[in-house]
Structures are given as structure tokens and as C-alpha cells.
Amino acid sequence: MDAWLLDPFLEFGFMRRALAGCLALSLGAAPIGVFLMLRNMSLAGDAIAHAILPGAAIGYMLAGLSLPAMTGGGLVAGLIVALVAGGVARMTQLREDASLSAVYLISLAGGVMIISLSGSGVDLMNVLFGNVLALDDPTLLLLAGIATVTVLALAIGYRALVLECADPAFLRSVSGASPFAHLGFLVLLVLNLVAGFHALGTLMAVGMMILPAASARLWHRDLGPLLATAVAMALTGSSGGLLLSYHFGLPSGPAIVLALGALYIGSLLASPVGGLVRRLRPRWHYTS
Amino acid sequence: MNAPALVFENLTLGYDRHPVVHHLKGDVAEGALLALVGPNGAGKSTLLKSIAGELRPIEGSIRRCGDVAGRFAYLPQQSAIDAGFPITVADLVAMGLWRDVGLFGGIGRTGRRRLAEALGQVGLEGFERRPIGTLSGGQLQRARFARLLLQDAPLILLDEPYTAVDAQTVGDMAMLVQRWHAEGRTVIAVLHDLEHVRQHYPEALLLARETIARGASREVLSIANLERARHLAAAFDEHAPVCHRHAEAA
Structure with a gap:
């Protein structure tokens, strides 16, 4: 069993790199996913992840498979979509989910069009599905940098972000930090989606955020343990997915997301906070 | 008479250019215990929201003076x-x-x-x-x-604080409000229970987009005033002409 778990990482450098990439993604994306879920923005995260595509595609058109160009393009596109969708929702009758869907669909279609007109099908597959087994040094450094920035920013802005999610009106009444918390969170979200896009592709980047967050929510009612469990689940699921991918010759991105999905289903069945198995057991209660 | 804590200067608040509070003038003294009353849609919560800085006036202004200038506590409705x-x-x-x-x-x-x-x-x-x-x-x-x-905080804003709570809770919270008043804090509360206002709030502002009456609660909450407020708040015209009262006010 030890050999099954450890040998792939001991023997192959690309597996160690993939594991390091997953660790970085878990530390950054999972806590962002928890706040995304608690703000009822899970689907918004998915939409923004898709919206990164045209930016990455334009970066690719200008500079080929260049990390800075594709990352910069993805960042700019993600931020524009997040801000435009928010602005449209505030200035028109459209709700934020509708405006976000509209903007991201335009963005996604534009991205696929740009890639199809300019490159081969292989490039499109790389952008859509990523390749965690081919992380080079600069990409790994980028993922580690984004994880570091995210953890530091969350530590600094934690109190404001919690208030912004739980009771935004209260935060606005006591402090001017509300717009900074909102905007800062969007920037962190886009940064982590860009990190996820390099490893898992634009289609599945958000999986590393939402699946661990949703699984952890089934185990905890307190935010602190919820964040810690989400990170642990992201790391467990992603390294498990890497191992499955290695041993059974599966595509790595989908294997990681499916492993995270298995943890989610397991949590649905076994969790103490509304899990299905618990509902079948005899119920007892306290006297007061 | 205490110095003013809040001054409303020709204040108009609203949504989509339709006024919900229309050309409100007056002030609230430091240490006042004021009930904001009026029918649904009269602009009570909108006024409180604007005092809290959540909504910018269409016209006019709210001045927060003295101690309350930068310090207030705001209790919005529970859904927030x-x-x-x-x-x-x-x-x-x-x-x-x-x-x-x-x-x-x-x-x-x-x-x-x-x-x-x-x-x-x-x-x-x-x-x-x-x-x-x-x-x-x-x-x-x-x-x-x-x-x-x-x-x-020296200024406390309460928006329907007793909605969907039992009588015991209302009583306990009302005692806290009285204590804040005794401590010299300014308290403004949006309330619907007129009997509660008559018993616990020395001052009331009856609002129906504009001031219907302002003063001692028992006098403000007369049947005639309440009837007038009900008619004014219900009046809404999608195609109302543009208001030029700001020119008159100036």
C-alpha cells in the first residue's frame, strides 16, 4: 500500500511537481471556495472560470504558449467579466446571476472562436482541460505565489471578509472596508481561477474551489474548522486523483475533480450535519 | 432644547427618480427618543437607511452633528x-x-x-x-x-426592531431602548405598533413621503393624521410630472 501511495512521487519528478501544484492550489483555492459558497456565488465562480478563456486565448495568440501572456490575459479577462457583470446588475433590471451568465457566455464563445481560428485542437484541449502533469518551474512558482498571496490576504482581511459575507449592511455601517473586501475577494477569486486553469483547465478550475468547500460544509457549523477541512479535503482529493491518474492511466484533471467529487458524495452520506446515513439511525435528543 | 444631532435639509430620497421621502426638513435633537411611523411605503426605512449612509439623497442632505457625526449603530430589518x-x-x-x-x-x-x-x-x-x-x-x-x-454609539437607528418577536422579547428590548434614552443617546426607531409608540416614545414623526405631523407621540398619532398619512402614502403615479419644488425651496 505504501508503495502504491508513495512510489509515483518518489520515482517521478513530474508527479512531485504535480503534487506541489495541488498543494498550492489547495491552500489558495479551497478557502476562496468556502467564502464563494457562503456568499451563494458558487455558480458565479464557475462562470468567471469560463470567462478566463478569451484572455488566455488572446495571450496565446500574441505570444504562443507563454505563461506570463496567458496568465495576464486570463487575469484581465476574469476581472473584466466579474466587474462588468456586477456593474450591469447594479445599473439595470438584470440580477447578478443573469448578467454574469450573459457576459461569461459571450466571453467563452469568443475565447473558443479565437483559439479555433488561430491554433490547433491540441491547444484548445490544453486551455480547456489544463495539464497538471506538465507543470514547469515558472508555472509552479506562479501557483505557489498565488497561494501565498491568497493566504496572506485572507489572514489580513479575514474579519472584514467574514462581515462582508455574513452581514454586509453592518460592515458598511461601521467601516469603509466593505468595497475593499468585495473587490479584494473578486481579485483573489480570479487569481485562484487562473492558477486552477493552468493545472485543471478553465472548465474544471472551479472544481478545486467548490467541491472541497461543499464537502467541508457538511461536516462543520463553524467557519474556522470549515476552512481547515476544506483545505484538507482539497489536498486529499487532488493527491488521490493524481494517484488514480498515474496507476490507471486516467486523464489527470478529470481524475482530480472526480476524486474531489467522491469526497463530496462520501460527505453527503456520512456527515454529522445532515448526512443521509445519520438520518437513518435512531434519533436521540438532549433534555434542554 | 438640546443641540441637533441630525438636520434634514430639503431631503428627497427615492428610487428610479420617484420620491419615497419628499422635501423633508427639520432636525432631531441630541438625546431624542423618536419613533418613525407611517403606513407601508411611507419612506420610514428609506429615511433610516439614508441616515445610516446606505442611500444617497436625490436632493438635499442629512447632516450628522456633534457626537453622532461619525458614530452610529444601525439595526436594519432582519432579512439583512x-x-x-x-x-x-x-x-x-x-x-x-x-x-x-x-x-x-x-x-x-x-x-x-x-x-x-x-x-x-x-x-x-x-x-x-x-x-x-x-x-x-x-x-x-x-x-x-x-x-x-x-x-x-451616541446615535442608534432601529428598523422595525420588534417584528416577529414575542411579547417578552419586545418588553426586554424596549427596556434597553429606555436605558439608552436615559443615558442621553439619540434613538430613532421605525415602528408599526402605535400603542407601543404612545406608551414608550415621547416623540414621533408621522411620515407619508412627506411630514404629516411631528411632535409629542399622542398628538401626532391622532385619527385625522393617520387617515391623511394613509391616503398620501397610497398615492403613486408612474407618469407623475417632474417636481420643481427644489426651486421654491431655494
């Missing part, structure tokens, strides 16, 4: 809070210490003592570790009042 958010009662109430601890400060021994006292005063001892999602409506409202206690 996400009751499913995974925090405990202690976390929710401790938000009231924001002015002392800010973004980074620790709560400390004094803060913990004040937190315990505030929970005791609203009857929530022993609820510290309970997730807010497990509280009843009345218990959640008690926790929000405990947070107001910790905010220790």
Missing part, C-alpha cells in the same frame, strides 16, 4: 443578515466591538467581559457557542441588540 452563515452567537455579538478592535485587534479580557455582560443583558447567557442558524427569530434579534450594546 445571513442566518445560515457558520458563525456563533459570540462571533456575531463581538462584531459590535469593531470600533475598538478594527480589522486586526484582539478582543482581549475587557472585550470578553463586555461581550459576556451584553449577552447577559439580553438574556442569552449560555448561547455563546450556538451557531446563529439554530436561533429563533426572537433570539437572533436579542443577539443583534447585544451587538448594539457593544457598539456603544
Whole structure:
């Protein structure tokens, strides 16, 4: 069993790199996913992840498979979509989910069009599905940098972000930090989606955020343990997915997301906070 | 007569250019205990929201003066809070210490003592570790009042504070309001229970987009005034002409 778990990482450098990439993604994306879920923005995260595509595609058109160009393009596109969708929702009758869907669909279609007109099908597959087994040094450094920035920013802005999610009106009444918390969170979200896009592709980047967050929510009612469990689940699921991918010759991105999905289903069945198995057991209660 | 805590200068508030509060003038004295009353749609919550800085006036202004200039505590209607958010009662109430601890400060021994006292005063001892999602409506409202206690603000704004809470909770919260008044704080509350206003609030402002009456509660809440307010608040015209009263006011 030890050999099954450890040998792939001991023997192959690309597996160690993939594991390091997953660790970085878990530390950054999972806590962002928890706040995304608690703000009822899970689907918004998915939409923004898709919206990164045209930016990455334009970066690719200008500079080929260049990390800075594709990352910069993805960042700019993600931020524009997040801000435009928010602005449209505030200035028109459209709700934020509708405006976000509209903007991201335009963005996604534009991205696929740009890639199809300019490159081969292989490039499109790389952008859509990523390749965690081919992380080079600069990409790994980028993922580690984004994880570091995210953890530091969350530590600094934690109190404001919690208030912004739980009771935004209260935060606005006591402090001017509300717009900074909102905007800062969007920037962190886009940064982590860009990190996820390099490893898992634009289609599945958000999986590393939402699946661990949703699984952890089934185990905890307190935010602190919820964040810690989400990170642990992201790391467990992603390294498990890497191992499955290695041993059974599966595509790595989908294997990681499916492993995270298995943890989610397991949590649905076994969790103490509304899990299905618990509902079948005899119920007892306290006297007061 | 105390110095004014708030001054409304030709204040017009609204949505989509339709006024909800129309050319309001007047002031609220420091230490006042004022009830904002009026039918649904009269502009009471909108006025409170604007005092709290949540809504910019279409025209005119609100001046916060003296002690209340930068310090107020605002209790919006209950729907503003996400009751499913995974925090405990202690976390929710401790938000009231924001002015002392800010973004980074620790709560400390004094803060913990004040937190315990505030929970005791609203009857929530022993609820510290309970997730807010497990509280009843009345218990959640008690926790929000405990947070107001910790905010220790000279101006307190309450928007329908007794909605969907039982008589015992109303009584307990009303006692806290009376205590704030006795301490010289300015309290403005949006209320629908007119008998409660007559008994507990010395002053009332009857609003129906504009001031219908202002003064001692028992005089303001006359049948004639209430009837007039009901008719004025119900009047709404999608194709109303542009208002030019700002020119008259100037």
C-alpha cells in the first residue's frame, strides 16, 4: 500500500511537481471556495472560470504558449467579466446571476472562436482541460505565489471578509472596508481561477474551489474548522486523483475533480450535519 | 432644547427618480427618543437607511452633528443578515466591538467581559457557542441588540426592531431602548405598533413621503393624521410630472 501511495512521487519528478501544484492550489483555492459558497456565488465562480478563456486565448495568440501572456490575459479577462457583470446588475433590471451568465457566455464563445481560428485542437484541449502533469518551474512558482498571496490576504482581511459575507449592511455601517473586501475577494477569486486553469483547465478550475468547500460544509457549523477541512479535503482529493491518474492511466484533471467529487458524495452520506446515513439511525435528543 | 444631532435639509430620497421621502426638513435633537411611523411605503426605512449612509439623497442632505457625526449603530430589518452563515452567537455579538478592535485587534479580557455582560443583558447567557442558524427569530434579534450594546454609539437607528418577536422579547428590548434614552443617546426607531409608540416614545414623526405631523407621540398619532398619512402614502403615479419644488425651496 505504501508503495502504491508513495512510489509515483518518489520515482517521478513530474508527479512531485504535480503534487506541489495541488498543494498550492489547495491552500489558495479551497478557502476562496468556502467564502464563494457562503456568499451563494458558487455558480458565479464557475462562470468567471469560463470567462478566463478569451484572455488566455488572446495571450496565446500574441505570444504562443507563454505563461506570463496567458496568465495576464486570463487575469484581465476574469476581472473584466466579474466587474462588468456586477456593474450591469447594479445599473439595470438584470440580477447578478443573469448578467454574469450573459457576459461569461459571450466571453467563452469568443475565447473558443479565437483559439479555433488561430491554433490547433491540441491547444484548445490544453486551455480547456489544463495539464497538471506538465507543470514547469515558472508555472509552479506562479501557483505557489498565488497561494501565498491568497493566504496572506485572507489572514489580513479575514474579519472584514467574514462581515462582508455574513452581514454586509453592518460592515458598511461601521467601516469603509466593505468595497475593499468585495473587490479584494473578486481579485483573489480570479487569481485562484487562473492558477486552477493552468493545472485543471478553465472548465474544471472551479472544481478545486467548490467541491472541497461543499464537502467541508457538511461536516462543520463553524467557519474556522470549515476552512481547515476544506483545505484538507482539497489536498486529499487532488493527491488521490493524481494517484488514480498515474496507476490507471486516467486523464489527470478529470481524475482530480472526480476524486474531489467522491469526497463530496462520501460527505453527503456520512456527515454529522445532515448526512443521509445519520438520518437513518435512531434519533436521540438532549433534555434542554 | 438640546443641540441637533441630525438636520434634514430639503431631503428627497427615492428610487428610479420617484420620491419615497419628499422635501423633508427639520432636525432631531441630541438625546431624542423618536419613533418613525407611517403606513407601508411611507419612506420610514428609506429615511433610516439614508441616515445610516446606505442611500444617497436625490436632493438635499442629512447632516450628522456633534457626537453622532461619525458614530452610529444601525439595526436594519432582519432579512439583512445571513442566518445560515457558520458563525456563533459570540462571533456575531463581538462584531459590535469593531470600533475598538478594527480589522486586526484582539478582543482581549475587557472585550470578553463586555461581550459576556451584553449577552447577559439580553438574556442569552449560555448561547455563546450556538451557531446563529439554530436561533429563533426572537433570539437572533436579542443577539443583534447585544451587538448594539457593544457598539456603544451616541446615535442608534432601529428598523422595525420588534417584528416577529414575542411579547417578552419586545418588553426586554424596549427596556434597553429606555436605558439608552436615559443615558442621553439619540434613538430613532421605525415602528408599526402605535400603542407601543404612545406608551414608550415621547416623540414621533408621522411620515407619508412627506411630514404629516411631528411632535409629542399622542398628538401626532391622532385619527385625522393617520387617515391623511394613509391616503398620501397610497398615492403613486408612474407618469407623475417632474417636481420643481427644489426651486421654491431655494
